[in-house]
Amino acid sequence: MDETKGIKRSKGISRAQFLAGSAAVGAAGMVASAGHARATEAGHGRGLRRQGIVYTVGAGETPGTAWSARRMRADVRAIRDDLHADTIDVTGDGVERLTATAAEAAERGLHVWLQPTLGDAPQRDILEHLAETGRFAERLRRQGASVDFSVGCEFWLFVPGILPGETALDRIRHLQNGTVDWPRTLRRLAEFTEKAAKVGRSVFKGNLSYAAAQSIDDPDWSLFDIVGIDYYSYFEKRSGYVRELKQYLRWGKPLAITEFGTCAYVGAPEAGGMGWDVVDYDKEPPEIKGDLVRSERVQAGYMGELLDVFASMGLYAAMTFEFISADAPHRPDEPRLDLDMAAYAITKAIKDRPDDPASGWHWEPKEAFHAVARRYARRARPDARRDHG
Incomplete structure (x- = not known):
């Protein structure tokens, strides 16, 4: 996918490769402890309570693809008014x-799922980054905003000292080679x-969560109010x-799908978490x-079907992965260079000058954008469109 979670796309390092980590090791995992729900009941009937999109605030590979306040403000408006989402998963x-x-x-009246994901930094720095972000989330909450706070994403991969390896790429290689104790x-x-949950609780008094990978980390969910799962399965x-x-409902807590999606080529859904692996870097x-x-x-078909499944189960939230992958531009006239095929974004980044690294760019919606928007518009809550700005 894109340069998310602080890791560059160069030489093939991307968020999508992180998905490969869990695919590479199979179904290893820990036994979670049961706990009582603090947020709400696990299910509430048909329909999603929160329907959202992942929006990554990474530094970008070039100045042109880096986060900017101007682009962000326009994107937030499009997410609310055109995608009809009521939730933004702000991550990075x-x-x-x-x-x-x-x-x-x-300010735009959206529910905020705030998830700091500093990676490949000392654990002390990651926890400090978490605490500072959490303090801001608590200020937003006290001011009346609707906020859930996630302490992070797939710690086994992003946090040094859990798996061997200095970088995420090193840790992926250890997973693929089977050289893991x-x-x-675990x-x-x-x-x-546990440390991250403790820090989160100390600074944020609302609902706390964590984005776990399906295969590896199965945390003690008694530490959290909402079960969060990055979900990339495929079934016929x-x-x-x-x-x-259903297995993720056994703790009696609300279930949030913190990521789900696929790429835009024939066979991508069947590839599951390995859909990214089609680029020669x-x-x-x-x-x-x-x-x-x-x-x-x-x-579009895969993402629409998954949203229908999530809604039929009355899950707490689903966050489509993701809004934009600026570093994977669409090249309609040159299929071999169409990196957007390997992106999970529901919009396509199009450069004004395709061969110029410094070129300006804009995004256009993919069919998946419209498939998601139709479902979100049907299920939009009456108060989801209000604008405080």
């Missing part, structure tokens, strides 16, 4: 970017998750999704591998 690193985006979303890894993961029948998702410029067939319809 950089306290200033996170807090400015969260404040704009709250799982008892030690113990360290549990220890850091909807019953498969329902059966799998050893070439300059990077190229799409093989003879993939671009299909926005495939992406």
Whole structure:
């Protein structure tokens, strides 16, 4: 996907590759402790309580693709008015970017799911970054904004000292090579998750959550009010999704799908969390591998079906992954260079001058954007459109 969570896309390092980590190790995991729901009941009948989109505030690979306040404000308006989302999952690193985006979303009357994800930094720095962001979330909440706070995403991959390796790429390689001491890894993961939850509780008094990967981290959910799952499964029948998702309701707590999505080519949904792995970054410029067939319809169909499943189960929230991948531009006339095929975004970034790294760009909606927008518009809550600005 894009340069999310503070990791560059260069040489193939991307958020999508992080999904490969969980796919590479299978179903290893910890046993979670049961706890009582603090937020709300696990289900509330048909329909999603929160229908959202992941919006990443990364630094970007170039000045042109970096976060900017001007673009962010326009994007937030589009998310509310055109996508009909009532929730923005503001994620990434950089306290200033996170807090400015969260404040704009709250000002526009949207529910804020705020999730700092500083990665590849000392654990002390990650916890300090978490605390500072959480203090701002609490100020927003006290001012009357609707806010949930997530202490982070997939700690086993982003936080040094849990898996071997200095960087996320190193840790992915250890996963793929099988050179992981799982008892030690799971113990360290549990220890850091507990620390993060403690920090989160100390600064934020609303609902607390965490975005867990399906395969590896199965945290002690008694530490949190909302179960959060990054979900990238594929089943031929909807019953498969329902059966799998029900396991996450066993704690009696609200379930938020903190990420879900797929790429825009034939066969991408079947690839699950490995859908990203279709770009050869050893070439300059990077190229799409093989003879993939671009299909926005495939992406739209998968995402629409998943939203229908989530709504039928009455889940607390679903956050489409993601709004934009600025560093994966769409090249309609050159399929081999169409990196947007390997992006999970529901919009496509289009450069004014495709071969110029410094070129300006804009986004256009994909079919998936419209598929999500139709569902969100049907299920929009009456108060979701109010604007305090």
